[in-house]
Amino acid sequence: MPSSSPAGTFPAHTPAASQIFTTVLTHGPLTRQEAARRAGLSPAAVTRAVRPLIEAGFLVEDAGAEVRPALGRPANPVRVDGGRALFVGLKATGDEIIGVLTDLCCRIRVARRVPLSGRSPREVLPVAADLVRELLTEAEGFGVRVLGLGIAVAGDVDRAAGAVRRSPFLDWHDVPLAGLAEEATGLPVTVDNDVRALTVAEQWFGDGVGLSDFAVVTVGAGIGCGLVVHGRVVSGAHGVAGEIGHVPVVPDGPPCHCGDRGCLEAVASDAAITARVREVTGVAVADATEALALAREGDARARAVYARAGEAIGRGIAAVANLLGPERVIISGEGLAAYDLFAGQIRDAFTAAAFGSAARCEVRTRPLPFEEWARGAAATAIQTFVGR
Ligand SMILES: [Zn+2]
Numbered sequence: 264m265p266s267s268s269p270a271g272t273f274p275a276h277t278p279a280a281s282q283i284f285t286t287v288l289t290h291g292p293l294t295r296q297e298a299a300r301r302a303g304l305s306p307a308a309v310t311r312a313v314r315p316l317i318e319a320g321f322l323v324e325d326a327g328a329e330v331r332p333a334l335g336r337p338a339n340p341v342r343v344d345g346g347r348a349l350f351v352g353l354k355a356t357g358d359e360i361i362g363v364l365t366d367l368c369c370r371i372r373v374a375r376r377v378p379l380s381g382r383s384p385r386e387v388l389p390v391a392a393d394l395v396r397e398l399l400t401e402a403e404g405f406g407v408r409v410l411g412l413g414i415a416v417a418g419d420v421d422r423a424a425g426a427v428r429r430s431p432f433l434d435w436h437d438v439p440l441a442g443l444a445e446e447a448t449g450l451p452v453t454v455d456n457d458v459r460a461l462t463v464a465e466q467w468f469g470d471g472v473g474l475s476d477f478a479v480v481t482v483g484a485g486i487g488c489g490l491v492v493h494g495r496v497v498s499g500a501h502g503v504a505g506e507i508g509h510v511p512v513v514p515d516g517p518p519c520h521c522g523d524r525g526c527l528e529a530v531a532s533d534a535a536i537t538a539r540v541r542e543v544t545g546v547a548v549a550d551a552t553e554a555l556a557l558a559r560e561g562d563a564r565a566r567a568v569y570a571r572a573g574e575a576i577g578r579g580i581a582a583v584a585n586l587l588g589p590e591r592v593i594i595s596g597e598g599l600a601a602y603d604l605f606a607g608q609i610r611d612a613f614t615a616a617a618f619g620s621a622a623r624c625e626v627r628t629r630p631l632p633f634e635e636w637a638r639g640a641a642a643t644a645i646q647t648f649v650g651r
Pocket residue numbers: 508509519520521522523524526528529
C-alpha cells in the first residue's frame with residue numbers, strides 16, 4: 264500500500280507559516296498584505312512564510328490578477344492549490360463506514376460507503392483499512408499523494424491521545440484507534456469526535472469561516488453540539504464538551520441511554536421520536552423514515568411528537584446561546600429531513616428561552632448529506648497536516 268513519505272510533509276516549520284497557510288486556506292485568495300493583516304503578522308514575516316509554500320506547490324500566485332502598486336510590494340494574490348494533496352476521511356457508525364477522498368481544500372473527490380457486519384474494533388478495523396486501500400487506489404488516478412487520514416467517531420474521543428474513550432453507538436471503550444489505524448494504513452491518523460470534526464469543517468471550509476464564536480448542533484441518531492469559542496474548537500478539559508444531548512429538557516421525561524431521564528436526546532433523537540410515535544399512535548413504525556412518513560400523512564399524534572422534539576431542540580439551542588453568546592448556530596444532521604415538522608417550534612422555543620441579546624444569534628440550517636460526516640474527518644486530517 265502506498266504511504267506518506269518525507270516528500271509529503273508540510274514545508275512550514277514555524278507557527279507563523281502554519282497560521283498564514285491556514286488564513287489563505289480558509290479566506291483565500293489573499294494578497295500578502297491582506298494575509299498579514301488577517302493573521303496579525305508583519306508583511307516581511309508573511310513573505311518569508313509564503314516562499315517555501317510556493318516552492319513546494321502548496322500555494323500558487325494568481326499572476327493574472329497581479330496588481331503592481333506604484334510603491335511597495337507586488338499585490339498579486341496567493342491561494343492554496345487544492346489539488347496539491349489528498350486526504351481520506353472516515354466516519355464509523357454502528358452499521359457502516361463512510362469514506363471520502365478530499366483535496367487540500369476539503370472538496371470531496373470520491374465517496375464510498377461500506378456496511379459493517381460487527382461493531383468490535385477487530386471487526387471494524389479491517390473493513391476500514393480495506394476502504395482506505397480502495398480510496399488510495401482512487402487517489403493514484405489523480406496523481407497526487409494522500410497525506411493524512413481522519414477518523415470521526417461518535418462519543419467521548421481523546422484527539423490528543425488518538426483514543427476513543429467511550430462510544431455508545433459502537434460499544435467501544437478505550438480503543439487506541441489512531442495507533443491501530445496508522446499500523447493498518449501507513450498514513451498519519453487523526454481521530455476525533457464526529458460532531459467536533461464536522462465543526463472543524465464548518466470553521467475552515469463552511470458556514471463558520473470568519474466567525475470567532477459559533478456552534479454546530481446536529482440532530483439525528485444523537486443530538487450533538489460542536490462549539491467554537493474565540494476561534495478555537497472547544498474540546499473540554501476531559502475531552503467532553505457541548506453535550507447538549509444530555510441537557511435535561513423534560514423533568515421526569517423518558518429514560519436516556521446515559522442513565523438519566525428527560526435528556527434532549529431522549530426526546531428528540533431519531534430513536535426517541537420513533538419510539539414515541541409508536542407509543543402514541545399504536546402504529547408499529549420501524550424507524551425514523553416510517554415515523555416521518557406517518558407524520559407527513561397528517562397523523563396529528565405523530566405530528567405532536569415532532570412538535571415536542573422541536574420545542575426541546577429550541578430550548579437546548581437557547582441554553583447554548585445563553586451560555587456562550589455565539590454569533591450563529593448551525594443546525595445540521597440527518598434529522599433535518601423532518602425540519603418542516605418542527606422548524607416553527609425550534610424557533611419559538613429558542614426565542615422564548617434566549618436571554619436578551621443572546622436571541623440575536625442567527626439560527627441557520629444546513630442540510631447534511633451523510634458524506635459530510637466523513638468530510639469532517641478529512642478536515643481534521645488537513646488540520647493536523649498543516650500543524651494547527
Ligand atoms: Zn442522557
